[in-house]
Amino acid sequence: MTVSRAFKADSLVSAETRETILRTAEELGYVFDSTAANLRSQKSGFVAVTIPSINNANFADTVGGLSDTLSRRDMQILLGYTNYNVEEEERLIEQLLRRKPQAIVVTGGTHTQRARRLLQTVAIPVIETWDIPADPIGHYVGFSNAVVMRDMVNHFVALGCRRIAFIGGDVERDARGSERRRGFVAAMQAHDLDPSRLIAAGPPPISMREGADAMARLIELYPDTEAIVCVSDLAAYGALTECHRLGIAVPDRFSIGGFGNYEIGEVCVPTLTTINAHAREIGERTAELILDILDGSRPGADVKIEPRLIARDSSRALLPRH
């Protein structure tokens, strides 16, 4: 029991005893067993997190924010990748819950029936992120992916563009991507503009290469397009490089907008107009929400993130041509 106390920072052991114990432990190569401690105290110190892909700077930033904030309270993240696949997400959630996390964070509001049931039944905080779910399971920290595209369309319309196209992924797999496409269509309709210039660039996530290929198709199908809204900065950058290769000037001939405020967008030539979704803040706010709920101190309220459009050099006012 004294050994146990010696390993807990704030418990009552004489300084001398503790020192002896810790030194001896180090000599013996003893390593404290969290597994046993967690079983007994019914606190795993884990927060389970599922993200669509590990190889995405936005989600990586969110995980970074979560991880850094939670580690200040000695909690660790148990991470899983869904590969943009709800069935995979279901398997993952089930597997993660077996580790008895103290909270679970999932991306977006679209899940299988069974995954929803698992999350509703489990007696820990559930936080959906990167979206505002139509029917939240527990809490959420996110924003409307549709509204975000409205902002981008409004930006282009304010610049005088009317023939605006959208480059995104194949429809169903990426819920947030589809939501952005829907938001684009709705915004175009609200302006009485033709919302049918939609290029499907392939299964999510859309790579730079797929963005470039989609741009080539777009130029062929709708050569008189004035502005292009892309589902992410990666697709937008791909589109930009395709223009480079074809000797097409951006923003002179096409304005281009992306999403996600990736590093590439502020370094490439021209810099990319984009939307900052505050990826790291999403993680930090989610972690704070979790800590509030676990503490029971503050009530723990949903967080609406306000993405911000960043106008850069890839979009500019249309010069009068006609």
Next chain:
Amino acid sequence: MTVSRAFKADSLVSAETRETILRTAEELGYVFDSTAANLRSQKSGFVAVTIPSINNANFADTVGGLSDTLSRRDMQILLGYTNYNVEEEERLIEQLLRRKPQAIVVTGGTHTQRARRLLQTVAIPVIETWDIPADPIGHYVGFSNAVVMRDMVNHFVALGCRRIAFIGGDVERDARGSERRRGFVAAMQAHDLDPSRLIAAGPPPISMREGADAMARLIELYPDTEAIVCVSDLAAYGALTECHRLGIAVPDRFSIGGFGNYEIGEVCVPTLTTINAHAREIGERTAELILDILDGSRPGADVKIEPRLIARDSSRALLPRH
């Protein structure tokens, strides 16, 4: 006991009994407790992994390869970020070991004294990756970061370049980055060339922006440089954009080479000459090595990865000028 068996896929329970149990469990919202199972069986199902940064496509690919290969055997990854800091790595290793992982994977061969001791003492496989350590703790799956830079220097020399510069990070923090710088210097000396054109772009990891800033300084300091070796594709891309902005043609005036085969390098204009370090394969081979050792079937040998130079449009033969 029968319930326990019903949840283990391959154990002997009548099909009927198992079905009843699983159905009832689902109705009750019962979730199997891995924590308790692991404590009793002394198998956590975890492999601990430390990487310098979550926000790096190379390390993300390695983790992806590890994760996918290990998940086929129902093992999970417990991930930690060292932030390119060996003290942070030490803390992390200690914390991760408390979770009783069945193996631990660390990046590179540079660690604090105490971290080395912890890893030497612990009775699980230890694998160092992304490097060939001078004094391996256990096994390794990696390549020589110095040799890799020699290949790049040789490439430029074969193209006729003699005034070659290096853009990398501040010296000590990123062991692999420093190793690449040392490799650059050694290779230049082997060719009897001046190895002193070294630009320190800032603390690792070097961002695209820092690569661009370093390029600006390089042009000022050594305007007659013919080729530039960059510590990563991100730095190389930044350097490329700086040239764009200044109206300097690449590869006409400067040849540029990167490292890591990031997606950006095959899409940007011009495409980037780089070195493919087979990041995903590093993860896969590491996972296979771990499984071999845990099985006790095959002996489990170190793996030497062979990075491959990919010549693209950002480097080309120097035209005779003099």
Next chain:
DNA sequence: ATGAAAGCGCTAACAC
């Protein structure tokens, strides 16, 4: 094919 007993390494709760 199923069950009973013991125990994995800790900590909660209660002495003293």
Next chain:
DNA sequence: GTGTTAGCGCTTTCAT
């Protein structure tokens, strides 16, 4: 400030 007892939810082992 330190010690004793019991038990977290499983699996190992041995019976039947």
